Amino acid sequence: MSIDIPVISCKNVWKIFGPDPKKFLNNMSDDMTFEEIRAAGYISGVRDVSIDVNKGEMLVIMGLSGSGKSTLVRCFSRLHDVTGGTIAVEGQDIVSMSENDLIELRRSKMGMVFQSFGLLPHRTVLQNVAFPLEMRGQDKHTRRERALEVVKLVGLEGREDYFPRELSGGQQQRVGIARSLAIEPDIWFLDEPFSALDPLIRKEMQDEFLRLQQMLNKTIVFITHDFDEALRLADRIAIMKDGAVEQCDTPDQIVLHPATDYVRKFTEDIDKARVVHAGVLTQKGVVGEGDALDAMTTVHDMARMLVNDSREMIPVKNGDSLIGAMPRKDALDILLGSEKNEF
């Protein structure tokens, strides 16, 4: 990706909950653990996180419940004021941004889907979806048109005049999604946006977001507990524990080279063959023989060929150009589980 400045760039961000977090952070020694901080009466929601999110990228944040995912995303959108560190959105420092600029930034750039939907209880589906448009001062007719369009997109046609309490959990969640779709923001924060959806609609929604991201080059920060979902969507995955980011990398790297024991454990049960692509196993410059594989093929997809083939090195291409070759044994090791534990 050839983008100069990252869309979101955060450095050493801390978010501490408690009576006087700023003072506590200033006087705190750097190596205090989560438990020690808790013993002092504070909760470290986000601990010293530095991450860049690039334009057009989909960053997926994973981690156990209470690990600080929602808190981190709230820092990105400055729903929380950070306790320490800096966050810049498209080069603008948002930590010190004035209220008016912040409102302008949110109106023009950001959208968010909330974990528990955050629907306004006194407004109908249509009015909820049109709410951000209304706040921007769009005229009644245009915003109604647009709202109807996205309500249809999320499959809630015919329910436009219902109130949130008259809808099921999944339907409410779709209202939340529609509300953020309505404004097509450049930066999208999605906090477990599909958790209440049935598998069919969930897949549809995932496809919709992938389409938007690729077509319109949107930047998306996505929280989920579902690994399959993460693998389907993610350019990179960040894994959080006790407020800190343990590792932030591509899915292949995370399963192949876990940075910490925690990440290893976290990814233990994943079928690596479904994650790892040919491109990752390729040794550059080496020349193989015979037909070339596409770099995006997963080990799982080439399983039959791997077993039947007898080549040592299989050539790999990216698009039309050859980039190198993949040792068949490495791929087989991933498919069958290797003797060694490590690569």
Add this chain to the structure above:
Amino acid sequence: MSSEIVKIPAGKGYYTDFQLAIAMVFIAIFMILLQYLGSLPAWLYRVPEEIIPNFAQWLDVIFNFVKDDLGVLVFTRFLTGGLEWLLDFSANVFFGKRRFPNVGPMPWTAVAAVAAVIGYYLGGWKLALLGGGTMVWTALIGQWKIAMQTMSVLTIAAPLAFAIGLSLGVAAWKYPWVDRVIKPILSVLQTLPFFTYLLPAVIFFKVGPTAGAVATTIYAIPPMILMTTLGLKKVSSEVIEAGKMSGCTRGQMLRHVYIPSARTEILVGVNQVIMLCLAMVVLTAFIGMPGLGAKLLAMMGSFKLGRSFEIGVTIVLLAVMLDRMSKAWVIKQPEHFERGTPLWKRHSMLLLGLAVFVGFTLLSLVIPFLAEVGRGQNFSQGKELDNIIKGFLNIEWVKVTTGFLRAFLNVQVLIPFRNFLLSIPTPGFILLVVAFALSIAGRKEAIFALIFFSLVALSGWWDRAIITLYSVISAVILAALIGLPVGIFAARSVKWSERVLLICDTAQTFPSFVYLIPAIMLFGITDIAVIFSILIFAMVPLTRYTIEGLRTVPQEMTEAADMSGATRIQKLWSVQLPLALPTMAVGFNQAIMFAFFMVIIAAFIGTQDLGQELQRTLAGTDLGKNFVLGICVSLMALTFDFTIMKWAADKKKMLGLA
């Protein structure tokens, strides 16, 4: 039972709170004994006249300064202009006072029909019947005009109180300093007897409806503030965040996110505003506001019990109607219309309301009876009722019963009790109150008790204060003797709990004035009637909280008692009552507050307490004295309020119920 539990380690040089309290009680007893032996110096018995500061005069000086020198009077009289215009407007619409816009009065049939439509919209046929029925009763019994006088003030005061309360509530929620300023004022305002609202209103605003409307408005504001802040604080954080992410400015947040999301609490506030306004607007009869209250006052004064009873019924019906309708509004949630519903159907209720209003107005042009029930056309049974009541009171056993109650209670119990309280030397009395606060609540409350009661002693109204206290205490004890058993009995079954709670709820909406009617009917104008009216008024919260306390005892605890083979009585004594006690204490506290409130109103019957003096100040312009008296009542009430609420909170925490 209570906090004899040591709070401060009983090391050397320290005494536990309990020991201190015991010591105080002993000193008090010693003083009382000395007094009875005749050897207590007079200056220890009562604060000598010479050293009593003239608070009233000082206050007068302050008030005069504020009023004249600061020009506040000019300002308030300026406000009066606007308010008066509004009141005249509604007076014209409701009962045809000759003022702008000169269109009224509305025909009673039209009003009744609209009330029925509103009732139907809010809660179906039952409320339609209640709304329409109340209005029809009022008209047919011949009280339409006075009822509309009351309603015309209500329709101005209630929205005003709503708007002011809402704004102050928002401010208190937004700015902590406003909250810090308002909180203590609110807690004093809520214990201040209503007479204290009346006189300043009279002085700063004109006598009559204007002063009445001002007093009513101010009286109704506090709960609106409290409910608004409560509601705003409860808005879920994700809804707030959704608003922020949608790019709301602060103003938009408040208008589109906070206030609509706090709808339920705000509407509960509206319900309370309406009910307090009604209660107060009736009481403003004391400062010459015409309407139901004034009529009731006159009828009771001339002992026309039949008419008093009818007016009482009207007031109660109005109260129940307003309460039920506003509560129905609280729970009424918006429902969606199917797409393509035509406009007239979406607003069908509004159209129906308009149609019946116009229809009946036109009809009443043809049939005058539908416009106004003329003199001699009404169905009032005042005289007949008078005779029935007199006949009832003359039945032998009724006479014997009330006569016995009067004689026995008065001579054997109440008078001796009152005289005993009066015989206690002032410092001894204060020590007893402080000891009470110390032993059940804590040191902070004890210090408050000391300060508050010392101020009462210094006010120069000690004897009357004690008589007030005597009425309150005796009435609450008698109320407890009846209310607690009723509550305990009702709590045994769901069915009875619901029934009794419904009665209590309804009774609580009645303006306090109404409680005087049965008291006067049964006991005439006597001390017993005062106690009796306070007693019924105070019984309501006692019964109610007893039931609620007992019913909310966690089920696993009663089941544990059952499994231990406890009998019903054992279960009640050793499990249910102890756990329900903190909640019951809240009821007890409310009963005492109600009693303080009622004792002042009952002064109308003629007592020798602070209430009567207060009522006298209304006749003149004794603003300073009025305030001193009002604050005396407030201080005594606050002492109990602090102490009992602290005890209940401690107890709840200890039992893990909080």
